[in-house]
Amino acid sequence: MSERPTLVVVGAGPRGTGLIERIAANAPELYEGRQLDIHLVDPHPPGGGRIWRREQSPLLWMNSMAEDVTMFTDDTVQQEGPVRPGPALHAWAADVREGRVTVRAEPELLAEIRALGGQDFPSRRLQSAYLGWVYEQAVSTLPQGITVHEHRGRALRVTGPRGGRQRVWLQGRDEPLTADLVVLTIGHLDAEPAPEHVELAEFAERHGLVHLPPDFTADSDLSVLQAGEPVIVRGFGLAFIDLMVLLTEGRGGRYENGAYMPSGEEPVLYVGSRRGVPYHSKIGYGWQGERPPLPRFLGPDRTEELLSRSEPLDFRRDVWPLVDKELGYAHYHRLFTAHAERTTVDWPVFEEKYAAADPDSSELHALIAAAVPDPADRLDLDALDRPLDKVRYPSYDALQQGLRDYITADLDRRHDPAHSEDLAVFLGLLTAYGQLMRLGDIGSWWHGFFSYLASGPPGPRLHQLLALSRAGVVRFLGAGTTVEADEERGIFRAGSATVPGEWIEARALVEARLPEPSLERTRSPILQALYEDGAAATATGLLSVHPDDGRILGRDGRPHPRRFALGPHTTARASGAFTRPRTGGPAFRQNDATARTALTFLRDLLCSGGSERLSA
The missing domain is CATH 3.50.50 (FAD/NAD(P)-binding domain)
Structure with missing residues (x-):
């Protein structure tokens, strides 16, 4: 050769x-x-x-x-x-x-x-x-x-026959790189706006408003968000945390003795999302003692069985019950082995019956209720996913203290080893993720739920969020947040299911989340x-x-x-x-x-x- x-x-x-x-x-x-x-x-x-x-x-x-x-x-x-x-x-x-x-x-x-x-x-x-x-x-x-040869530039496209060498074309270079193999390890991608965001951007342009579509917060032009002005923010995950930091400390504010001291350059952030709460705090203690023996109900054999089915998999019907039971097993293994005083039977007895019961069955719920007397010690993934479901407040002012109490309780629990079953569930999430990757595209809900429960912000960031809330720099909108473009008045309006009938108005709207990975809308020329x-x-x-x-x-x-x-x-x-x-x-x-x-x-x-x- x-x-x-x-x-x-x-x-x-x-x-x-x-x-x-x-x-x-x-x-x-x-x-x-x-x-x-x-x-x-x-x-x-x-x-x-x-x-x-x-x-x-x-x-x-x-x-x-x-x-x-x-x-x-x-x-x-x-x-x-x-x-x-x-x-x-x-x-x-x-x-x-x-x-x-x-x-x-x-x-x-x-x-x-x-x-x-x-x-x-x-x-x-x-x-x-x-x-x-x-x-x-x-x-x-x-x-x-x-x-290794490093090339500081963008790859535009790959050409070449299946059975022969490939050509990788680079921006600003006339001749391609010739390759026997090509591996794309591109990471997170920019994307063209979704139709909804195109409409909102056009609305904003007509009325002289500001609309920032999903983006990497560190790359967004935040200078268009004016001091003292209300800004509606959709998204309460890590992109919001970055936004919060850059618009507060990044504009000269500081924290003293747990209080936020504004610089006067901050806008007022009205933040809401589907759940209406921030991602759960990172757990603030390490693992001690026996680990749950995972995987238990969603291991390689069960994954192979799912892959072998002739009909398409439905995540909620076919996969989620196994994930639920796997995470429950991690939770109860830790509760029974590390906090046995909060249970009524020995672990081997409970484990045998738990393994035999069908996922999400009345038999399983009755077993858990009898063995774990305090409902706060039971794992309820639906309640975790929708903490404000059916919760209503009479006004946005009333909601603020309610959300501060929720965030404080989350911080307390996630930093208390007496609730180390939460860390066991985290380990179960990692194990489940490793298996679910093999199933291909299972939709976006699971990835969002995983991030919400397992990949939230550091505890200190949520303490800062509380301080910003008390200072009035951040205001909470609640769950089921919706945004309207009021064409007649030329303004954005936001409301939520948590405070029905009330609306917040603003001349700026920020979509605080990453673009969804999509080949059809990607801005990556090589993937296009x-x-x-x-x-x-x-x-x-x-x-x-x-x-x-x-x-x-x-x-x-x-x-x-x-x-x-x-x-x-x-x-x-x-x-x-x-x-x-x-x-x-x-x-x-x-x-x-x-x-x-x-x-x-x-x-x-x-x-x-x-x-x-x-x-x-």
Whole structure:
């Protein structure tokens, strides 16, 4: 073969970094002594990519404690490749502090790294430094003969025959990169506005109003939101938390002794959503004692059974009852083994009957009611999902204290080890997520519920939210929030089911959430081109990939032999490109499978003398 084998990886963020780490780990077994060029394409520096880039406000945090963040595999990851251990974020910071690791960073960021403790919530730019170091380590451990070439730019399209070399066209470059394999690790995507947002934007333009569509908050132009003016905000998740921070502390406000001291530059944020409450606080304590033996009711065998069914799966009918029972098992295992004084029977007795009862049956509910006397100790996922269902307030003023009481109670519970069954449910959510990824596109509800329950803001952020509420900078709208465009009066109006009959008016509306991943509306030119070239998409717009190795599926159902994709825009979307140590890391498993498939393909190509390149 006259040319070196070539792999092009589009996307240099955590997912691309993780793939290169897995290539380095697996190459000694599958590709020893062979040559390979890896071309890494991204407009942003490798490691952090766009979302975790270093050039963003130091006020923006991760929503995980440092001890809960790692980019390295361990023996809980179900993978074929070898474990290559490495430090979690807090251990890496300790290595920097103690001189075992050298990091190139400006003095302010270096001081932040050295001060980081395991239960601190680091800034995103600190995480960028960690990801950059992980990338450098991954590249440095690649065997001799494997070389990474970085391209700071955008990939526009992939062309080439199924049986031959691919061409990856880059913005501003006349000649394409020629590749034997292409892997897309693009991460979160921009999207064209949905029809509703197009109409709202046109309404805003007609009347001189402001409408900010779904976007990455750190990239939004918030200067159009004026001091003292009311702003309606739809969305109460992590995008809202970023918005809250940038419009308060980011405009000169500060916190003193639990109170917020305004700068006078803040708008007034009227925030509402479907649930009407913020995501649950991150749990503020670690695990102690026996872990629940998971998976129990939604393991690989049950997932295979679901996949083997001839009729399409209905998530609520076929899958959710198993998830409900799995999470219930995690909850009650912890309650019975760690807080037995709040139960009436021994765990083995309860476990046997719980396992035998059908999900969501009257038998199961009666068993739980008899064994767990206090309703507050029982797991009710529907109540968790809709905490304001049928709750009504006579006015928005009355709602404010009610929501503050709710948030305070959530903070108290999520930081109290006496309720460690909540942490067990979190572990159950991670386990369930790892199985549900294999089912493909199961709709957006599950991913939203997972984030609401398991991926909420740090506790300190909710304390800040309470302070902002007391200061009148944030006002709560309630659940079932709706927004109207009043054409006659030229104003936005917001109402909710929680305060029926009352409306808030504003000249600005912010959609505080990320764009939905959709091939049909994506602004990624390379994904647009793939879709036009025949790549399959689900009804909700996700790129269809093979669950085993991430190969992109065509509309005929065939996996493309030379094109792969990993990330949230695919049917194998994982909960995150990094995770807490010793929780299985589904994304790590995917990275490993794709790396091994790619290395095996390239090795076999070399062994065949390159005959498979003839159609290039």
